[in-house]
Amino acid sequence: MKASRSRVVGTTVATALALVLAGCSADSGSDGGSRGGSDGGSDGGESAELTFWGWAPGYADAVKAFNKTHPGIKVTYQEVQPGAKGGYQKMLNAVQAGNAPCLAQVGFETLPSFAAQGALQDVSKVARQDTADFLPAALHAVSLGDALYGAPVDTAPMALFYNKKLYDSLGLKPPATWAEYKEQAKKIHASGPGRYISSPYLNYDYAGLAWQAGASWFGVEGDAWKVGVASEANQKVASYWQGLVHDGLISPAPMYDQAWYTGLGNGKIATVVGAVWQAGVIKGGAKDGAGDWAVAPMPQWKAGDTAVGNAGGSATAVLKGCETTKAAWTFAHWLSTDRTTYGELVTKASLYPASYGLKDLPQLKAKDPYFGGQPIYDVFARASRNVSTDWTWGPVMTKTTADLDDALGKAWAGKGTFKDALTTTQDKTVAELRNQGLQVAK
Template sequence: MKRSIMRVAGIAGAAGLALAATGCSGSGSGSTSSSGKSSITFWGWAPGYSDAVAAFNKSHPGLHVDYQEVQPGAKGGYQKMLNAVKAGNAPCLAQVGYETLPSFAAQGALSDVTKYATADRGDYQPAAWKSVTLGGAVYGAPVDTGPMALFYNKKVFGSLGLKPPTTWAEYQADAKKIHASDPHRYISSPYLDYDYAGLAWQAGAGWFGIKGDAWQVSMDSQANNKVAGYWQGLADKGLISSAPMYDQAWYKGLGNGDIATVVGAVWQAGVIKGGAKNGSGQWAVAPLPQWTDGARQAGNAGGSSTAVLKGCDDPKGAWEFAHWLGTDRSAFGGLVEKAALYPAAKSLLDLPQLKGGDAYFGGQKIYDVFAAASAHVNADWTWGPLMTKTAADLDDGLGKAWAGKGTIAGALHTAQAQTVGEMKKQGLKITG
């Protein structure tokens, strides 16, 4: 049946941006074929998704999922989804990153599936569940997460008699020793947007919150200034490489030992292995250094959901597939192999694909480190409603700060001011 969508509780309500509920649905929404089988459409781009959908269709004869590959979100996929919602012909389901979900909600582009989803809440890690829950409503199913750890060059550390640092104070001390051993060596490299967000996330330095029907913005809070000041200190002492992450110079530094660590999410393992082949056998993974000795807090960088879009005629069927995609052992095992996704579902952390040793990391079972970290990802984190703009504004300031033309704290302050200005311009309600 056709279903009008309520305004997004607490988010679109605050924004005043929810699309009008028309009660109409387009050709991309759920439908019923002449044979009586329900059919829903799913847009995504992750490698392995098409195989997972085929497996679902084979094992669920009463529900057919039509998978259609689109460009990755930031490369046009998200805009295509929003355009389809506005045109009334959106698919039932779409791959949407956690950081982007609030902006979809603010534009009234999501469907509330709380009544179908609530019973499955316990299947997911708390931080992942919170990432699909806004204003008390659930808008999709978690798929993967990005728990963070410390990738470190054990050859460099070993040559200097260093062990993986357990605190950020130790990390700073190691940074000085590493650079003193060779002026071309650095502890780390600059972090931008969501990689930097993970550093704040671990420290409990949130950027956004929701109070009642309004947004809170806290990018330049005392907690954030503490994190910013720490990394600013490393940069001011010349301990941070100038090579931008994912640049060829960065990969070269990882391969030859000039960049000794990467503070990154689980998916960085594939990035490092693919781009710094010369470093094979030299790298290892350890838990993140802590702000307080003995603590176990972890940050997160990345992860996505299977979101239910406005106009879906079969939200129950949409949730059935979305939940299955993120919790089926066989299907997700394939996603680990094909897309290096790390599960948001608690029951999948022992998948065989996550238990083997990795030759690049000297045979270490690196996923054991991330499994331990995933249980301690700070669940008290909320993404903002305009993250594309927020991230772009922040990157502009961070890029200058790492280059010595500003400060990280200043970049956060400016990004907050610009974000708040745009939020007000778009009619979002903001509170202190």
């Protein structure tokens, strides 16, 4: 594919995608013809058999609930490895082989890559009447002009998860700034040699830190991609975390390793700066910490600011080759908007809805025993309003994040620097863009 000559009208994901998709996007979805029958009205004879690949907790039960209430459509759920751990590559391989499922869980950050490879199906012909149900930023993340590639499910505003029991014992309050956070890290580690603050961040968690600081990774100049992973603004973020590593304040336990969960449960790891979905990760993997933890707003670079990063968000995407787009959209829209089902996803997976109609779910107002009875989603509700929309994901994020993870892993372990990690990732990303025939701004 060559870079498009389409006019660039902004720097949202949708408009940035125009550079790589003109002339190579998937054909518009049909609203008839199915592997399992023919599409009809939602409750008036619609018949189809669909397969859905995903990994989020609660999705299997959601599919069962859908099948009970939509007898004409049978959805088979197949759990795959989380995207970055192999799920995305499996999806792309299946599309190339012509045997992909109709539906797949795809993160907002990865949709540009899928679209650039022609792996997505346009469902706009069958979905337009439902698009008003979604927050604009979430809808933009799954759109390109008039094309729509799926239904946004959740967004991922960030906050500070902290061990309140430990904080109280040390006379600490949640930090308002990153400078204060660093000083607290010193006090926490001084209180016990095995105590640390947040352990390593990789891929989209680290992107969220950059996002909050206004340190963009990608942009658009004319008909070319601008890559800024190693920009001065990003180096500011890298320098901060490099200092924490240098001072020995970061837990050596790799994120999501059993040692990490153990540290969260026994108070050895005092904080996690992460997205809303991390609540489910922490609760599920560190049960011994129940009642000790709380949630506070993300620390700021400047006192009084309210900037928030985003680390995730996903869609139920329709993959290239799906012949039952009407039925596929029926399920995708239902998963994102059904109050009973989504309430269960809040409980099981700590998802935060992308749909307007779900902001008042009782699960989002409930007091969480794990977090000391705090209604933690109040924090994320405020945070979601402060996530900057001035962020563009690039078209080769699978490659970018793989290279970043490799380099960051070494930096967190003290075997490299964050500066080098960003520079290496930028160089490899630029090379990959050019390898795909895309123009890169100097």
